[in-house]
Amino acid sequence: MSRPRSARGELIPIPAIQEQQAEAAAARLRGGREAGPESAPLTDWPYDADRDDPLTALRIPVTSAYPRWRYTVAFDRESEVRPTDMEAAQLASFIEEHREHWFNETYKAKLSERPFDTDTVTRVFHKWADNDWSYRVATWEHGPFWVPVFPCLRGTHLDDRPNWKAPMTLVEVMDRIFTFSDGPMKRWLEWKAAHPEVFPPVGQQSGGGRD
Template sequence: MTRTEDVDWPFGNDADQDDPLTKLRIAVTGRHPRWCYLVAFDRGSEARPTDAEAAMLASYLIEYKYHWYNDSYLRKLHRRPLDVDGGANGVIFRKYGVDDWGYRRQSWTHGPMYVPQSPKVRGVGLGRVGLGPLTLAQVMDHTHQNVDEVSPRWLEWKAAHPEVFPPEG
């Protein structure tokens, strides 16, 4: 799905230009992209996001941008077709299957590739407790977690957008 002949596409083969997620400003890329995308989806995922999950990814990106950036920097971000910031520690999401997601930060160099890990290796090894499967909303909560508490800011965002994040349970 990558198209490289378009000179207005600055990302080359690093991100897929024609993927439907790209229209939502979600980079579709590999697990180690060259660009520092704020939010990305791993093109090597075993499954694709549903429309509802794609809306969650887009909302996650919007919340991130409007929390961390002022209007001037938002205008700078929007000059490109995808949101990139070399100073940000972007999140790459991976979908293993139905209601089974993981994520990684671009800065991670040690430890598991994704949290939670792939179903193929969950719980493997002496004393290892496997986390997962987790829905996309649960994984997003995990990205906003400090120790055992999910950020109140993130919880307020989800509560203010029930059309995207329906109450769980």
Template sequence: MTTSAWPFGTDAKQDDPLTALRVPVVDSFNPKWKYIAAYIDVDRSRYSWGSQERPTDAEAAMLASFIEEYKHHWFRESYHRKLAERPLDVDSGCNTTVFVKYGTDDWGYRLCSWERGPMYVPVSPKLRGGDYDYAKCPGPLTLEKVMDYRHTIVGEVMQHWLDWKKDHPEVFPA
């Protein structure tokens, strides 16, 4: 694939190692583009709820796999080829999932459509136990547990996500 110009402007970092895995690295909890999922690279001087700790190689593989599972579940193979024409996966119908790393084995996520409630679930360590804590999803949680929670409806993890993880033991070891 060849691109003459980075189509995402400053919304996603072009030269970040996660970008090579098709994981957008953004600096906003509400990016402009409708990515399938993104990782927010938090600068502590801007936000007090994140960490400067980067995803491990295993976590980076999980982020990339999360995006692949979404495409596998929701899109036809012909649309996968269309998505591959850009360096990152975007779709006008996506409700971007933005992942944040608070620290070692401590992650959260948000959907860009959220207008009320906590900004991330689970909330940052600084807010845990306070008025903004989300009791149904206490932290800290590993990235895999956060992804499980993202795929949960009425207390049950969706079967398609469980099947995906089972079929990808190199990314999600049992």
């Protein structure tokens, strides 16, 4: 399928097409008119995330490991285990933290009209078993596919990242994502401390962390 062109004959970038599709979907939900190039097919659900998955209500897109949209976060539908209620709340909070830190009020209002947050980079989370999580960035082209690595690769020469030794809880993976030197960034620690109902202190966790 050829990409649509602007009125001047220029190819419309893929992110711009996605923006137009999202705007059209939001307009339909508001009872408004569709927007976007006539040659770009629009539907009520332009996303590649599972529309009827319960996580959608929490603004967590459930996709493949190769999402076509640039969601802030996605959960891999091929995961062996579903998130617990606590872990789902933690994923939703991770998305909220990103929104609050990086986006202005105008863009946050725009996102609120859509089912999911989008940005330039997508982090996809995968759950292997209880308290055993990995993640990847959708644009990665080199290195391990998942960190921590696939269970079948653990303990091999490919499991060569000492800071990513499995199994890791979801919160431990999130902590590592926010770590660039000796420990997690201050902003992330402050966010967790401000949301103890989602990130209970160590030793008080249940359903989303180690006992």
